[in-house]
Amino acid sequence: MVLSFWEKEFIQEKFDVTILGAGITGTSTALSLLEKYPELKVCVIDRAPVSLGASTKNAGFACFGSPTELIHDIAVMGENKTAEIVKMRWLGLKKLLSRVPTKIMDYQQNGGYEVFDKEDATFGEAEQKLSFLNQFLADTIDIPEVFSVVNNTIWSSFYSKMISNPFEGSLQPAYMMLYLQDLARKRGVIFKSGVSVSEVLTEEKLLVTTEGYRVPFQTLCVTTNGFTRKLFPEAEVLPARNQVLITQELPDLPFSGCFHFQEGYYYFRNVGNRILLGGARNTDLQNESTDQFGNTTRIQDELIRFLERLYPGASDHIEMWWSGILGIGKVKEPILKWKNENIIFGVRLGGMGVAIGSYLGEKLADEIGISLGYKE
Ligand SMILES: Cc1cc2nc3c(=O)[nH]c(=O)nc-3n(C[C@H](O)[C@H](O)[C@H](O)COP(=O)(O)OP(=O)(O)OC[C@H]3O[C@@H](n4cnc5c(N)ncnc54)[C@H](O)[C@@H]3O)c2cc1C
Incomplete structure (x- = not known):
């Protein structure tokens, strides 16, 4: 023009x-x-x-790290570097909340949870390290007892316990x-x-x-x-694509809050009575290492499979798909x-x-x- x-x-x-x-x-x-x-x-x-x-x-999670993600990050980057990054997230969230009224961006502190597969050992490892992680977060962001184990009374398709973090919230990006x-x-x-x-x-x-x-x-x-x-x-x-779906409103949605699975590679939350679900980039890393927007059958099939675990029949009520591009690196x-x-x-x-x-x-x-x- x-x-x-x-x-x-x-x-x-x-x-x-x-x-x-x-x-x-x-x-x-x-x-x-x-x-x-x-x-x-x-x-x-x-x-x-x-x-x-x-x-x-994005998915609108106002979060600073799920237990398995923190355990992974500490193993890769060490405690000091991970603490620095967690502190950046925490201070960033505080700054954001000081600038944008919660009502305007529909910020809701409904808490976050990590869910686990039944058949793997990840929950046991995370539970074992929970008091260490709580001390780590208390030292880093000055909040004691961020994580606690709660019963999963929602899904029989996941392990019977989840890890809760009441300090997470969601917003409309x-x-x-x-x-x-x-x-x-x-x-x-x-x-x-x-x-x-x-x-x-x-x-x-x-x-x-x-x-x-x-x-x-x-x-x-x-x-x-x-x-x-x-x-x-x-x-x-490096660019990394993330694909996301949102369902139509579903009757009797059995959960609210922000949920993480597999070190945060999968994430889902409620948006009113809808389910927003995204991620699974780890199932097709090669094709998702791109700065091109778009949705692929491979990731869509995987997210649909996961969605059925959350709410059987929901895949017949997907309202729309989209994608966004992250910037990532080795650290x-x-x-x-x-x-x-x-x-x-x-x-x-x-x-x-x-x-x-x-x-x-x-x-x-x-x-x-x-x-x-x-x-x-
Ligand atoms: C699907 C998805 C879900 C996510 N979920 C969450 C979440 O729940 N919680 C969370 O904390 N984070 C989440 N993230 C990550 C978060 O959204 C990003 O880390 C953050 O938005 C990055 O912001 P940014 O301003 O650095 O980059 P961007 O938001 O990517 O902004 C970069 C800007 O640069 C512009 N630009 C690029 N090239 C050019 C050019 N050549 N000329 C002119 N303009 C240009 C683009 O148009 C764009 O507006 C998610 C990301 C994705 C993709």
Whole structure:
């Protein structure tokens, strides 16, 4: 599309800080920047009207780690690194809840649960480590006794016990994002929506749009998460697709809250009387390592099989499917790193960006502030 003179002038206007990516990370960074340094001129560029990645596509869990996921993370990354990441999630959630009214984003603290297969030993291992995990969380986020074992009186298709976490909640991610962006606009952030960037000329400090317009930047903050490699092939963040379904309203839905299974690879929750179910990426890792949106028969079949365990007959009442793209890596720690003196990355939020996004935005704003000569 050919832009008018006015549109071109607006798109090509130079800002003190240009943020690329209007998901939760980019929008939170813009908000934190103007909270700290109100005189800055800040813009956020995105190819979509609101966002097109994960922030409006996710499952809306406000969570910070299920028992088997924490056990896995501690085994891979060690206790200190895992504690750092859990703290980021916790502080991020607190920040998010301080910004967006619970009513607006339909935040409900109905608790979270991990469910287990009957036939494997995972529950026993998790139960054995429960007091260790509770002490770990008490030391990390200062809440005692986060996890406890409860009876599973809902499903005969799963193990008879589950692990409960009353501090988890759920929310509506699109309303969350719209509110955050409105708030950012009110603070003076300019959103350049519908602008897709095809190239970053680092030396010239220019973004080139898919339509060939050249947008100068002074400081660029890259928050494109799972799509970052398209612009910076060397970035240590890989795309990963997650597919999701939601059912129609079902009579007598026997559960409410957020549920995790197999280290968080499967997740489900109630949305009113509907079931939202997603994940199973671990059953087809090769094909799901992509930044292309879409649904595949293989994952759909697996999620349908799982859905039947939750509510027999529900697969006849699936209302819709969608997908979103995560940014992942070998470790779960997000990348907060300068590429050079003008470009900073805030990417790789993994499967818990609803929690980490606001925290990472705050840290990015601090870094940018220091680089612009503000005192800490
Ligand atoms: C299906 C699914 C379920 C999930 N469930 C949960 C959950 O329940 N709880 C949780 O905490 N986390 C969950 N996550 C993870 C969470 O959603 C992400 O970690 C988080 O949204 C990442 O936010 P972000 O802002 O870093 O990236 P994104 O939200 O991906 O934002 C990146 C933005 O960059 C823009 N962009 C990219 N390239 C370009 C370009 N070249 N030009 C212009 N714009 C560009 C995109 O349009 C996009 O708006 C889930 C993710 C998925 C996919």
